[in-house]
Amino acid sequence: MKGRTLLIVEDGTEYREAFRRLTPAGEDVELLHARDGASARRILRERRVDAVFLDVVFDRTPAEDLEGDLDDLLPRFGGDRDRAVAHLAANQGFYIARALAPHFPTDMPVAIAWDASAEPGRLAALRESLPRLSGVSEGTPLSEVLAGLLG
Amino acid sequence: MASFLADLEMDALFAPDGPDGTSRHSGLPFSDGAGGGGKEKTRSGVAVAGFGCVSPVEAGRASRKGRIRLALAAEKRRHPVTGEARLRVILADDLPGLTTVEIRGRAAERGFGVVSELLRRNGGSVEVTAAPADGLTKGVALDLPAVEEPA
Numbered sequence: 001m002k003g004r005t006l007l008i009v010e011d012g013t014e015y016r017e018a019f020r021r022l023t024p025a026g027e028d029v030e031l032l033h034a035r036d037g038a039s040a041r042r043i044l045r046e047r048r049v050d051a052v053f054l055d056v057v058f059d060r061t062p063a064e065d066l067e068g069d070l071d072d073l074l075p076r077f078g079g080d081r082d083r084a085v086a087h088l089a090a091n092q093g094f095y096i097a098r099a100l101a102p103h104f105p106t107d108m109p110v111a112i113a114w115d116a117s118a119e120p121g122r123l124a125a126l127r128e129s130l131p132r133l134s135g136v137s138e139g140t141p142l143s144e145v146l147a148g149l150l151g
Numbered sequence: 152m153a154s155f156l157a158d159l160e161m162d163a164l165f166a167p168d169g170p171d172g173t174s175r176h177s178g179l180p181f182s183d184g185a186g187g188g189g190k191e192k193t194r195s196g197v198a199v200a201g202f203g204c205v206s207p208v209e210a211g212r213a214s215r216k217g218r219i220r221l222a223l224a225a226e227k228r229r230h231p232v233t234g235e236a237r238l239r240v241i242l243a244d245d246l247p248g249l250t251t252v253e254i255r256g257r258a259a260e261r262g263f264g265v266v267s268e269l270l271r272r273n274g275g276s277v278e279v280t281a282a283p284a285d286g287l288t289k290g291v292a293l294d295l296p297a298v299e300e301p302a
Contacts, residue, residue: 078271091233
């Protein structure tokens with residue numbers, strides 16, 4: 001795991017702090033942090049990254065900073081902008097992953113904080129564009145997640 | 152992804168028009184194209200009773216007969232970004248009239264308004280779409296979350 005870089009995308013700092021506790025200085029694992037899709041894209045353009053971890057819910061991000069086409073979503077929500085924004089926030093990790101995909105190699109390990117075990121068909125569909133996508137369910141030790149992404 | 156098209160033709164019983172030209176049962180305005188001089192005649196039909204607009208008793212009181220061509224199409228698909236499973240059901244007919252705006256503007260306790268509100272509460276939506284086959288004039292499309300199939 002030495003000399004590896006993980007990009008963490010979340011609108012808080014909880015995962016970053018948790019991963020930091022798991023990676024003592026001697027491990028030589030660099031943790032990069034982005035609060036939204038635009039920041040993550042900027043990091044991917046400037047830095048070499050070995051894996052990406054994304055939170056799925058971004059309910060602290062301003063609506064204008066959320067990835068996804070709000071106008072495209074409005075018909076699905078009967079023109080209700082608030083509901084469309086809530087959908088984007090609740091699924092933002094997926095939208096960011098999709099937006100980042102052109103900026104990293106197809107074999108890049110990507111993990112999303114989402115329980116994929118109940119939705120294997122959905123995971124399979126998502127893997128068509130992100131072949132190494134995995135879901136991280138609540139309770140999964142982050143040490144395992146880290147080893148899976150960078151090991 | 153599967154889809155099917157069933158073409159149904161049925162006898163339709165039309166409820167009497169109300170004083171304002173709309174049915175006093177469902178209030179759903181349909182133009183039958185027979186109203187000359189630019190004045191459209193309106194009617195409501197049992198064809199829409201599947202949406203809960205006209206009760207069997209009310210239909211039994213109907214005074215006029217006609218034929219309506221109905222088609223039903225359904226397609227299961229996945230959201231291109233989130234991978235969510237969705238079910239889209241389209242009920243189409245050969246009657247003129249009815250727009251998405253009219254459905255959404257309908258009182259929540261009446262006809263399509265009930266459907267629209269139920270869909271809203273369950274993460275679905277309703278809209279008027281292009282007819283899915285020749286010989287039809289429009290479709291009413293319901294978009295709903297679909298249950299994931301077990302692994």
